[in-house]
Amino acid sequence: DAKTTQPNSMExxxxxxxxxxCNHSTISGTDYIHWYRQLPSQGPxxxxxxxxxxxxxxxxxxxxxxxxxxxxxxxxxATLRDAAVYYCILIIxxxxxxxxxxxxxxxIVHP
Amino acid sequence: xxxxxxxxxxxxxxxxxxVAFWCNPISGHATLYWYQQILGQGPKLLIQFQNNGVxxxxxxxxxxxxxxxxxxxxxxxxxxxxxLEDSAVYLCASSLDPTNEQFFGPGTRLTVL
Numbered sequence: 001d002a003k004t005t006q007p008n009s010m011e012x013x014x015x016x017x018x019x020x021x022c023n024h025s026t027i028s029g030t031d032y033i034h035w036y037r038q039l040p041s042q043g044p045x046x047x048x049x050x051x052x053x054x055x056x057x058x059x060x061x062x063x064x065x066x067x068x069x070x071x072x073x074x075x076x077x078a079t080l081r082d083a084a085v086y087y088c089i090l091i092i093x094x095x096x097x098x099x100x101x102x103x104x105x106x107x108i109v110h111p
Numbered sequence: 112x113x114x115x116x117x118x119x120x121x122x123x124x125x126x127x128x129x130v131a132f133w134c135n136p137i138s139g140h141a142t143l144y145w146y147q148q149i150l151g152q153g154p155k156l157l158i159q160f161q162n163n164g165v166x167x168x169x170x171x172x173x174x175x176x177x178x179x180x181x182x183x184x185x186x187x188x189x190x191x192x193x194x195l196e197d198s199a200v201y202l203c204a205s206s207l208d209p210t211n212e213q214f215f216g217p218g219t220r221l222t223v224l
Contacts, residue, residue, distance in 0.1 A: 032210050034212070034213075036213075042217070043115075043202050043204075043215030043216055043217055043218050044154065044202070044204075044213075044215045045215070046212035046213060046214070049211075049212060085153075087153055087154075091209060091210055097209035097210050098156065098159065098166070098167050098209075099144070099156055099159075099209075099213070100156070101146075101153035101154050101155065101156075102153055103152065103153050104153050
């Protein structure tokens with residue numbers, strides 16, 4: 001099964017950039033890379049997704065390695081509200097596209 | 112636009128009892144997901160619907176869990192009978208299609224005593 005590997009936790013200071021890595025070495029050519037984050041006692045919230053090219057939106061940037069075996073979520077200026085668990089998931093083509101969550105990275109942001 | 116609605120928000124039952132959860136997805140979203148999230152873990156997909164058909168239910172414990180999505184809109188997830196290990200948050204999500212962003216509901220926190 002294609003799976004993702006993320007560090008258990010990372011720390012950052014407020015207003016600094018944060019680079020959250022994700023390894024997905026068994027990714028297939030048709031698998032999408034999605035990022036979600038989850039604040040305590042809330043459901044996951046979509047952050048960004050991509051297939052092959054780097055992506056930018058108002059929340060973050062997604063940098064995808066050329067071989068697609070890894071990706072990095074970039075928060076350009078961390079705020080205290082960005083403290084959450086960040087999940088890198090693959091939308092895997094089976095009969096359809098099936099989401100497979102990993103354990104996620106707990107991001108701690110220091111004031 | 113209205114988000115994904117779930118009810119109830121909290122439920123406490125005793126083991127061997129039955130329980131049902133309801134989900135109303137965002138209007139027009141063809142894909143609906145049910146996840147189980149145990150404390151400290153990431154969400155685990157239980158079942159995925161495309162309209163009213165099941166796309167994947169490989170991780171659904173079919174001896175006790177069942178789910179349906181009548182008319183391709185609302186969905187219910189049932190557990191009968193419940194076990195202690197079913198204590199978790201049950202999340203419903205929907206998306207326009209399986210490759211697009213998922214919108215999650217607030218979840219139902221189930222405690223089985």
